[in-house]
Structure formats: C-alpha cells, structure tokens
Amino acid sequence: MKFSELVNRIDPAAATNLTAGLEHDPDILGVSAIEEPLPQTLSYIEGAKFAHHIASTPVSALILPNDPDLQSQATDRGLAWVVSSLPRKLFAQAIAEFYQPFRLDAEIHPTAVIHPSAQLGDKVAIGANVVIQADVVLGDGVCVHPNVVIYPQVRIGEGTTLHANCTIHERTVIGSGCVIHSGAVIGAEGFGFVPTPEGWFKMQQSGYVILEDQVEIGCNSTVDRPALGTTVIRRNTKIDNLVHIAHGCQVGENCIMAGQVGLAGAVKVGNQVILAGQVGIVDHIEIGDGAIASAKAGVHHNVKAGEIVTGVPAISHKLFIKATAVFNRLPEMYQTLRRLQKQIESD
Amino acid sequence: MKFSELVNRIDPAAATNLTAGLEHDPDILGVSAIEEPLPQTLSYIEGAKFAHHIASTPVSALILPNDPDLQSQATDRGLAWVVSSLPRKLFAQAIAEFYQPFRLDAEIHPTAVIHPSAQLGDKVAIGANVVIQADVVLGDGVCVHPNVVIYPQVRIGEGTTLHANCTIHERTVIGSGCVIHSGAVIGAEGFGFVPTPEGWFKMQQSGYVILEDQVEIGCNSTVDRPALGTTVIRRNTKIDNLVHIAHGCQVGENCIMAGQVGLAGAVKVGNQVILAGQVGIVDHIEIGDGAIASAKAGVHHNVKAGEIVTGVPAISHKLFIKATAVFNRLPEMYQTLRRLQKQIESD
Amino acid sequence: MKFSELVNRIDPAAATNLTAGLEHDPDILGVSAIEEPLPQTLSYIEGAKFAHHIASTPVSALILPNDPDLQSQATDRGLAWVVSSLPRKLFAQAIAEFYQPFRLDAEIHPTAVIHPSAQLGDKVAIGANVVIQADVVLGDGVCVHPNVVIYPQVRIGEGTTLHANCTIHERTVIGSGCVIHSGAVIGAEGFGFVPTPEGWFKMQQSGYVILEDQVEIGCNSTVDRPALGTTVIRRNTKIDNLVHIAHGCQVGENCIMAGQVGLAGAVKVGNQVILAGQVGIVDHIEIGDGAIASAKAGVHHNVKAGEIVTGVPAISHKLFIKATAVFNRLPEMYQTLRRLQKQIESD
Known part of the structure; x- marks a missing residue:
C-alpha cells in the first residue's frame, strides 16, 4: 500500500x-x-x-x-x-x-472434549483434542489451541488466547485479552509442605489464581495457587518464558518479568516493576512501584519504590557497580595490604 | 460443623x-x-x-x-x-x-488411547486423550489427568496422580502416593554427548528413572534418565516447579527442592536436604544429610551433613554473610587502603 | 555376542x-x-x-x-x-x-488430526492425538510422538523426532536428524513489548525459528521467534532442559548449553561454545567461537573467542578464581585494614 x-x-x-x-x-x-x-x-x-x-x-x-x-x-x-x-x-x-499471528477459526473441533456444563461465548475457537471440564466459562472470542486442558470451574474473559499444550487448573480466573503461551501451567497446587518429625506433610492448596486483563504468561511458565486466598497478577503485566510465580504472590499492573525469573511464596510486587532475566525473590518480600531488579539479582530484602537493585543478595545498583569494580581488583588489593602490613610491622 | x-x-x-x-x-x-x-x-x-x-x-x-x-x-x-x-x-x-483437590471419577474416558498390553489396577481414573503405551502397569487408584502421555514399560504405584500434559518416558518406575504435576517430564533422555573432532556424538541413554513413594514433582520440572543405571529420588522428597534433575542423580528421602533448582549429572543428595530456589549443583557433587543450600547458591564442592552453604561458589553461610557485609564496603575499603598506602610510602 | x-x-x-x-x-x-x-x-x-x-x-x-x-x-x-x-x-x-530408544512404528495413528494440506514423507510415524495443521511438511522418517501440536507452515527434515507434548509454532523450520524433547516449545512469540505511557504495547512477532540439522532441544526448553527475521540454531548444537533462547538469537554450530541456561534477545553465539548450567546472557551480547561460560555466569559484556568467563558480571575465569579466594578472606582483610589504619593514625 x-x-x-x-x-x-x-x-x-x-x-x-x-x-x-x-x-x-x-x-x-x-x-x-x-x-x-x-x-x-x-x-x-x-x-x-x-x-x-x-x-x-x-x-x-x-x-x-x-x-x-x-x-x-x-x-x-x-x-x-x-x-x-x-x-x-x-x-x-x-x-x-x-502480520497477524495464526488464529483458529471460530469453530469447535469435533475431537474437543467439552463437559456439558461448560458455557461457551460467541465466536469461541476450540482446537483439536482440547479438554474442557465441568463449569468452565469461556467469554466471547476466546481461542483455545489444540491439546489445552482446562480443569473445572475456570473462567476466561473475552478474546483471551490459550496456546497449545497449556494447562489451566481448577477455579482459575483469567481476564480478557490475555495470552497464555504454549506449555504454561496456571493455577496448579502451590508448593506447601509442613515439616514434621515424620517428614513433609502436604498442605492442600484451596485457593486460586487470578490473572487480570491483558496479562501474558510465557511458554512453560507456572503460576501456582495458594493454600488459602489468591495468587494475583494485575492488568497488563507481561511475563516471559520459564518464569515461576509461587503461591500467594500479588503482582501489580504493567510489570515486566523476563525469562526464568522466580518468585517464592507470598511476594508482593508493585506496579510498573521490571524484573530482568533469572531474578529470584525470596518469600514474603515486597517490591515497590517502579523498582527494577537487574538480571540474576537475588532479592532478600524489601525494595523501595523506584529503587534499582543488583547482585546476590541484591543491593543498590550503584553500590553494586562500585563494589564489583573493586572485587575485580581484590587480588592486587590483597597483595598491597599484605605488603603494607609487613612494612608497618617491621617498623 | x-x-x-x-x-x-x-x-x-x-x-x-x-x-x-x-x-x-x-x-x-x-x-x-x-x-x-x-x-x-x-x-x-x-x-x-x-x-x-x-x-x-x-x-x-x-x-x-x-x-x-x-x-x-x-x-x-x-x-x-x-x-x-x-x-x-x-x-x-x-x-x-x-477442601480436597479435584479428582477424576474412577473411569476410563472413551478418548483415552490405551495399548492392549497395559495393565490397569482397580478404580483407576484415566482422563480424556491420555495415551498409555505398551506394557505400562498402573496400580489401584491411579489418577491420570487429560492429555498425559505414558511411554512403554512404565510402572506406577497405587494412588499416584499424574496431572494434565505431563509425560512419563519409557521404563520409569513411580511409587505409590506420588504426584506428578502438569507439564513435568520424567525419564527423558539424559543430556549425554561425547566431544569428538567432528562435534558432539550422542550417547544413548539406556537407564531409567525411579521415583519412590510419596514423591512430588512440580509443574514443568524434568527428571532425566542416565546412559546406564538409574536416576533415583527417594521417598517423600518434594520437588517444586521448573526444577531440573539430570541423568544419574541420586536424591535421598524427605528432601525439599524449591523452584528452578538445577542438579547436573550424577549429583548425590542425602536425606532431609533443603535446596532453596534457583540453587545449582555441578556434576558429581555430594550433599550430606540435612544440609541446606540457600537461594541461588552455586555448589561446586561437596557439602557435609548439616552444613549450610550460600553463594557462588557456595561457602559456609556464616562466612558468606560476613564476607558479603565487607563486599558492600569494598569501595570505602579501597579508598582507605590507597590512603594508607600513600601515607606509608610518603613517610 | x-x-x-x-x-x-x-x-x-x-x-x-x-x-x-x-x-x-x-x-x-x-x-x-x-x-x-x-x-x-x-x-x-x-x-x-x-x-x-x-x-x-x-x-x-x-x-x-x-x-x-x-x-x-x-x-x-x-x-x-x-x-x-x-x-x-x-x-x-x-x-x-x-540399546535403541523407543520409536513409534511408521504408521499414522487414527486419532491424529492432520490437515489435508499437510505433506508427509515416507515412513513417517505419527502418534495418538498429534495435531498437524495446514501446510506442514514432514520429511521421510519423521517420528512425532503423541500429543504433539504442530502449527501451520512448519517444515521438518528427514529423520527428526518430536517427543510427546512438545509444540512447534507457525513457520518454524527444523532440519534433519534433530530431536525435540518432550514439552519443548519452538517458535512461539518472542517477548516483545514497547513501553508507552499507557503501559506495555505488544509488538507482533512476524519472524520464525530455524533449527539446522542434528540440533537437539531439551525437555520444556523454549526457542522464541522474533518480530522480524529469524532466530537460528546452527547444526549439531545440543541444548539441555529448561533452556530459554529469546527472539532473534543466532547460535552457531556444535555448541552445548546445559540445563536452565537463558539467552536474552538478539544474542550472538559462535561455534563450539559451551554454556554451563544456569548461565544467563543479556541481550545483544556476542560470544566468540570456542568460548566457555562457567555455571551460573551472568554475561554482560562480549566474550572473545576461546575466552573462559565466570561470575556475575562474568569476568575472566582466572581472575574470578583469584578474586573469589580473596572474597572468602574479606572479613579478616577488613580487620587487618582497620588495625593498620588505627596503628598509622595513632602514630
């Protein structure tokens, strides 16, 4: 044109x-x-x-x-x-x-296995071998690619796309305009085990996951449900491949998480937060609005709004850069210190 | 009540x-x-x-x-x-x-594809589109959720649950009361390639994986089989999402591994070991009973029973805490050292 | 014998x-x-x-x-x-x-859903519940295990094996003799979002992935397609489980990537490169031929041919070993420095 x-x-x-x-x-x-x-x-x-x-x-x-x-x-x-x-x-x-990505036609493939209690909106596309269980509700224009499994009581909003081989567990609520990429698992049991003298005792995970509108979850990423309450990812937050969001996390709006990030249980992440690749955050930590964690950071302490942190354990990015510059000179520094020590002690 | x-x-x-x-x-x-x-x-x-x-x-x-x-x-x-x-x-x-998690009814979905040589125990539940290949043996009460694939000669003990879209490879032996979460892959080929002048030469992986009773494997985690012998995870060990257990590892009883942990080939882990999130262990390392590796630790040396290690390469947790405190002061320490050096050399 | x-x-x-x-x-x-x-x-x-x-x-x-x-x-x-x-x-x-690994017989399972426009070579094996969409071309002897999903316009070369539950996205080109392990996702949308005052705006990913001959991709690993152009992995490169290759990466021949490695967007990797477990490489970095990154390295700068790098941010392996040895002595070094300081200042 x-x-x-x-x-x-x-x-x-x-x-x-x-x-x-x-x-x-x-x-x-x-x-x-x-x-x-x-x-x-x-x-x-x-x-x-x-x-x-x-x-x-x-x-x-x-x-x-x-x-x-x-x-x-x-x-x-x-x-x-x-x-x-x-x-x-x-x-x-x-x-x-x-260019527009491939979409299925708005029809239901005859090999799909759909529970009679499921409610499907208008212009829904259901691919081959999809399994949709009891009391699932799909909004208008939802596109479910082949071999996806949806457990009971899941609700999915208008225009959301589920790519092939992903799994949505019981009671998960997904907003409109979301994309769940291939192989992702949403709403599976959180990793909850109680230490006892006889070993680890399983705590049932009775909560559920909420993904608000326009959320994307990358390929083979996992978002777990908690023992009680909800795991929430708020609107327009985008999550890359192989990311793990543990049970009970609360993630704000418009965040970005790059590949292989991991959040332990009950982490709270504000809005507009950026977590670079392979960042890990330990349980119950709070990350303020607009904060950034650099690639591979291991966050063991709360991070204030707007702060940039780096390293393991993560510290202020500026301090990390300075300290690392000295780290690379540690061998010569050690020699200098020993020389000074000898000099002084021989005085 | x-x-x-x-x-x-x-x-x-x-x-x-x-x-x-x-x-x-x-x-x-x-x-x-x-x-x-x-x-x-x-x-x-x-x-x-x-x-x-x-x-x-x-x-x-x-x-x-x-x-x-x-x-x-x-x-x-x-x-x-x-x-x-x-x-x-x-x-x-x-x-x-x-609360009890969703379970399938104890019946075999008509879309399941089950090889005639497979042996199914009493009250087995097989979901839609499950594929069970030759010579598989499922114990009583096994629950296989939709779209699971089981390769030939797999044996699975009583009451074990396989969640949707997981894959169990040939000859794997899974005990009773285990849970394999959605998307996990058990018993695939270990990563075995021999360096040659013409490039990497594939070593076939003829061994198999054993998961003992009450083992849980998280969503999208992978446990590989070795070239020879077995990869073993002993009873009541619980493994979180996106964990990688390489070929030939031997993991003891009652261990916990958090999300995104990775074990390279032939690692030996004792009993009651705790590996926090994103820990990595290099090949052939031995971890003693009751040891703990902190989040993001990179373990390059054997760890004694009861030891707590942190850092990359992992050292005693206590030493790591002290050394890190000094790391954060390296910039000022460097300045101090240079000042002293000038002072002494100008004397 | x-x-x-x-x-x-x-x-x-x-x-x-x-x-x-x-x-x-x-x-x-x-x-x-x-x-x-x-x-x-x-x-x-x-x-x-x-x-x-x-x-x-x-x-x-x-x-x-x-x-x-x-x-x-x-x-x-x-x-x-x-x-x-x-x-x-x-x-x-x-x-x-x-020992030879399990292969399907060279026949097409009646439950497979194959688009009439797909072209299948001789002696192709297609397992149960496989979904093959429009205009896919499979070479002779290709083996597709159960529950695999192949999106439209994918081409796969002779003798390549796709294991159960993996997903191949639209337009992907896979060479001959490749192995795609269970749960892997090839050719999904790269993680492309443009920051705007209203939040993250999705950039469609119109490119595609090329895997050359003899490439292996491990279980649950992901290789993304870019917005424009291609993501390429050259012949005989072997990639382990849970690895993430982002959009637009160019990976050379005969490389090895161990478990949980992550490459951010547009990384260029030469030939014969070895990336050990959990290595991360930030976007647009170039890694020279024969270079090695040690386990858990975080690579923020280009790496020359033949170089060995370690640490976060990754530096020369030799320097890292020396600096780490001093790191472990930082507490005593700090004490020594303070003692010298007092001594000098009290003079």
Whole structure:
C-alpha cells in the first residue's frame, strides 16, 4: 500500500502532519529492521545511535523521532518519513498491519472434549483434542489451541488466547485479552509442605489464581495457587518464558518479568516493576512501584519504590557497580595490604 | 460443623484435651489465614510473631502452640482453641477437612488411547486423550489427568496422580502416593554427548528413572534418565516447579527442592536436604544429610551433613554473610587502603 | 555376542588391531559403567583417574586409551580390550549396539488430526492425538510422538523426532536428524513489548525459528521467534532442559548449553561454545567461537573467542578464581585494614 495510506491506518493524527518525501509516496510492501533493511519497506529509528543508517538504508520510508536533523537527512535521501514521539510503538503498529499471528477459526473441533456444563461465548475457537471440564466459562472470542486442558470451574474473559499444550487448573480466573503461551501451567497446587518429625506433610492448596486483563504468561511458565486466598497478577503485566510465580504472590499492573525469573511464596510486587532475566525473590518480600531488579539479582530484602537493585543478595545498583569494580581488583588489593602490613610491622 | 467435632476428626488425641472456649463450641464454616482472617473460621498461630492477632481476630477458633500465655489471651477473647505441638500441621489437616483437590471419577474416558498390553489396577481414573503405551502397569487408584502421555514399560504405584500434559518416558518406575504435576517430564533422555573432532556424538541413554513413594514433582520440572543405571529420588522428597534433575542423580528421602533448582549429572543428595530456589549443583557433587543450600547458591564442592552453604561458589553461610557485609564496603575499603598506602610510602 | 564381533560392528578399523585377551574372546551381554560394573559386560576407561578399577573389575572387556601401561594391566587380568583415541565415543557406540530408544512404528495413528494440506514423507510415524495443521511438511522418517501440536507452515527434515507434548509454532523450520524433547516449545512469540505511557504495547512477532540439522532441544526448553527475521540454531548444537533462547538469537554450530541456561534477545553465539548450567546472557551480547561460560555466569559484556568467563558480571575465569579466594578472606582483610589504619593514625 502507499506510505500515506499505511500511516493513515496506524496513526491518523500523524498522517495529517506528513510533510516530507510524499512527492514520491512510495509503495510499502512490508516492514524491516534498520539493521537488516529491505527495499520497499518501512523501518524506524529511535534515536541518534541508529542515525548513521539513514545515509545508506535501502528502505523506502522511516518512522523518526522528533529530531529535525534526522528528518532533514531522510529528506535529503529522498526517503518518506513520519514523526512519532514513540517510534517503536508506531513501528509495532505497522508490523501488525502486515502480520497477524495464526488464529483458529471460530469453530469447535469435533475431537474437543467439552463437559456439558461448560458455557461457551460467541465466536469461541476450540482446537483439536482440547479438554474442557465441568463449569468452565469461556467469554466471547476466546481461542483455545489444540491439546489445552482446562480443569473445572475456570473462567476466561473475552478474546483471551490459550496456546497449545497449556494447562489451566481448577477455579482459575483469567481476564480478557490475555495470552497464555504454549506449555504454561496456571493455577496448579502451590508448593506447601509442613515439616514434621515424620517428614513433609502436604498442605492442600484451596485457593486460586487470578490473572487480570491483558496479562501474558510465557511458554512453560507456572503460576501456582495458594493454600488459602489468591495468587494475583494485575492488568497488563507481561511475563516471559520459564518464569515461576509461587503461591500467594500479588503482582501489580504493567510489570515486566523476563525469562526464568522466580518468585517464592507470598511476594508482593508493585506496579510498573521490571524484573530482568533469572531474578529470584525470596518469600514474603515486597517490591515497590517502579523498582527494577537487574538480571540474576537475588532479592532478600524489601525494595523501595523506584529503587534499582543488583547482585546476590541484591543491593543498590550503584553500590553494586562500585563494589564489583573493586572485587575485580581484590587480588592486587590483597597483595598491597599484605605488603603494607609487613612494612608497618617491621617498623 | 462444631469446633469440637472438627478437632475430633483431625486430631482425636487433642480432642480429649479440649479445655477452653467450649462453652460456646462454635460452628466452623472453614479455615482462614491469621493475616486474612474470616469470621466463623478456624485459624492458627505458630509462635509469638503472630500473637498480636489474637486481640482482634474475627475468627471463632484457633490452633495454638503449647504456650499458656497465648492460650489465656484466646480464652479472654472468648475464642475456642486447641493446642498442638505442630500447629501448622494440624491446620493443614483442617484445610483438608474442608477442601480436597479435584479428582477424576474412577473411569476410563472413551478418548483415552490405551495399548492392549497395559495393565490397569482397580478404580483407576484415566482422563480424556491420555495415551498409555505398551506394557505400562498402573496400580489401584491411579489418577491420570487429560492429555498425559505414558511411554512403554512404565510402572506406577497405587494412588499416584499424574496431572494434565505431563509425560512419563519409557521404563520409569513411580511409587505409590506420588504426584506428578502438569507439564513435568520424567525419564527423558539424559543430556549425554561425547566431544569428538567432528562435534558432539550422542550417547544413548539406556537407564531409567525411579521415583519412590510419596514423591512430588512440580509443574514443568524434568527428571532425566542416565546412559546406564538409574536416576533415583527417594521417598517423600518434594520437588517444586521448573526444577531440573539430570541423568544419574541420586536424591535421598524427605528432601525439599524449591523452584528452578538445577542438579547436573550424577549429583548425590542425602536425606532431609533443603535446596532453596534457583540453587545449582555441578556434576558429581555430594550433599550430606540435612544440609541446606540457600537461594541461588552455586555448589561446586561437596557439602557435609548439616552444613549450610550460600553463594557462588557456595561457602559456609556464616562466612558468606560476613564476607558479603565487607563486599558492600569494598569501595570505602579501597579508598582507605590507597590512603594508607600513600601515607606509608610518603613517610 | 563375541567381543571381537562387537568391536567389528562398532569400529571395524579397531577390530583389525585387536591384540590382547582374544584367546578368550569373551561373550559380551551388555555394557556397564566402570564404577557400577557388571560381569560379562564391556566397560571403558578414559584415563589414569579410573585406572585403579582394572585390578578388580568384574567386566569381561574394556575400551582403553592408547596407554601401554593400562593395556598390560588389562592383559595381566585376562581382560579383553580394544584401544581407541576416543574411548568414550567408542563406548557410546557400544551402548547403541545393545540399546535403541523407543520409536513409534511408521504408521499414522487414527486419532491424529492432520490437515489435508499437510505433506508427509515416507515412513513417517505419527502418534495418538498429534495435531498437524495446514501446510506442514514432514520429511521421510519423521517420528512425532503423541500429543504433539504442530502449527501451520512448519517444515521438518528427514529423520527428526518430536517427543510427546512438545509444540512447534507457525513457520518454524527444523532440519534433519534433530530431536525435540518432550514439552519443548519452538517458535512461539518472542517477548516483545514497547513501553508507552499507557503501559506495555505488544509488538507482533512476524519472524520464525530455524533449527539446522542434528540440533537437539531439551525437555520444556523454549526457542522464541522474533518480530522480524529469524532466530537460528546452527547444526549439531545440543541444548539441555529448561533452556530459554529469546527472539532473534543466532547460535552457531556444535555448541552445548546445559540445563536452565537463558539467552536474552538478539544474542550472538559462535561455534563450539559451551554454556554451563544456569548461565544467563543479556541481550545483544556476542560470544566468540570456542568460548566457555562457567555455571551460573551472568554475561554482560562480549566474550572473545576461546575466552573462559565466570561470575556475575562474568569476568575472566582466572581472575574470578583469584578474586573469589580473596572474597572468602574479606572479613579478616577488613580487620587487618582497620588495625593498620588505627596503628598509622595513632602514630
């Protein structure tokens, strides 16, 4: 389609301000990354770091930040461009114009095993070999890919997608617009065992899991239900693959957890928190709004709102960077100390 | 039910000693956590840390430790109570009076695919789309949830539960009373490759996995079989989600492994060992009875019975705490050292 | 079979050099590990560390390295033996003479759900409840175990095996001779979200995953597809259980990744790289050919070819070992420093 038409679709407001390159108004066949650019595509530049690509890129159009210098470079090259305060978001919208992930047709595959008490909304898609047990409620437009198992009394909101081979345990409540990726397990029994002289005694896990709207849970990740009460993940929080959320955790809105993060029992995470890859948080810890834990951090103490922590046990990121710089010099420091010691004691 | 009846069911011995609050003998409708208490429920207090709740809790009855002070406080509030040396265990028993996890009915779903050579005990429950291959033997009361796959020659003991979408590989032996949670994979090929000038050469894994009685394996955890011999997890050991037990490991009785623990090949773990979240143990290491590895520890050396280790590489927990305290002061220590050095060398 | 026949089968070249023990040419019933040896079996000794077993082992035959001393010890014990420059590889070949993993018969189970547009090669084996969607192409001899789900437009090369309950997402290309272990998820959406003032905005992941020939992916591991372009794992690279490879990573040939390794987005890994258990690599990092990251390393900087790195953040392994040794002495070092400080300042 024409560049102007594409911009009009993804950002009508921006389209009214299209100023440059539109003499040509090139045909755009797709999108490409600025580092692997393709002719006749749209790409984007987020900031100065990638600006040098403008001089030679074979793409036909660019999304640019509000930077007159970059814009005039693009104009000089004869490229069409549009300005956005969030170039990457606009680019994501452009990808979605050219590509939508595979969805099942809104029908029920004859091999699906659906309990007669289950309630299915309009335009629900149920794939082959899906198993839906008693008293499950699926909202309109829910898409359940093949071989998913849903235990009894689960409720799933409108437009949520469950990918293949995932398992949703009894009483789980999932909001609308969520995505549960392949192999994820939501609502299984929390890891609750009481130490006794005869060994570990199982505590039944009578609670359930709540995922609010727009939550995503990555492939093979697990969110456990607690002995009593709920495990909650609030709206628009996105969780990557192989993450473990233990029983009784309360996770706020708009958080991001990267791959292989682990939360022990009853952790409280605020809103807009970022946990980088392989972070671990011990039980009953509280993480304040907007806090960040760096990759591989092991959090043993509460983290205040806005704080950035690193290391095991996690400390202030700034302190960690300084202390680590000295750690790398410990061998020479040790030698220096011993030399001084000898010198002083021989005085 | 009446409080006295509940106590009688869960601990008849304790019931004979019920002494206080029984004028009222309140109706108990359920259980609740002392921090999220509900009226007309039973809760428990394990120690002094939670004692302040007694003054205002809306619950009707409490399980208390053997502490006359707490008991008289409860009596003063008009609460019914019972004493236990293991309050949390008794509370777990009370939960189980009011709640039992979902179980399939003891029947075989018509969509299950069961090889004619498989032997099924009495009252076995087989869910939809389960696949059971040749020469599998299931004991009485085994419950296999939907979409589980069992490879040939697997034996599973009485009353064991396999949750949805888990996979049990060839020749695995699982004891009685075990729980294999959703998505777990037991008995797959160990990661055995021989380095050669032409690249990695696959070593077939001809051994098998043994899980003894009462073992639990968490969601999406994996226990691999070895090239020769067995991988063994002994009775009553409980393993959380996303744990990896490599080929040839020997794990003792009554151990606990929290989420995302990883054991490399041929690790030997004694009895009553506790491995906290995200612990990793390198191959061929031996961990003595009753040892503890703290969260995120990386164990590169054998650990003696009863030892507590922390850090990467893991050292004595006490030493780690002291060394870490100094680590956090490394920047100032470095400055001090340089100042002293200048002072001395300028003398 | 006779030892000489066994050697002839697994290494005809070596068979012509059989020199010792062949007066007896023992019957070999199987293989056993030198540390758990069985009578009438073949075992192997790789080097001096295990040489003491020769004196008392009950096995009938050994694979030995080119070491005349070990060979004469074996001859003295009346053991048959054969020499190899790669004893472990020859032993792996011997295992494969006595054991082959379970394979499905080359037929299509009637419960499999196969889209009419899918193209299946010769001698393909499709297990029960497998779901194969539109435009999938399976090469000759592909073996798909029960309950696997294959999304549309996937291509899988000759002789590749997919174990139970794994999921292959749309457009994934898998080479020949690969093994995808149970529960693994290949080609799911990368974790791509754009920060905006209204929260995380999803970027569709229009790329796909390529696994070249002879790649193995462990149980419950995940390899994600990128927003644009490909995630690639090159030939003969072997990946263990619960590993996460994020969107856009490029992994070279003949690499090994042990359990629970995690690669963030767009990491580039060279050839012959070894990543030990629980290693994490942050996004956009490059790892040179032949580099090694030790268990639990957290790699925040590019790693040169051949380098060995350890720690978080990962540094040269040699420096890490030295610095760690001092770390363990930090408490005493701190005391020493304070004592010196007082001494000097009181002068």
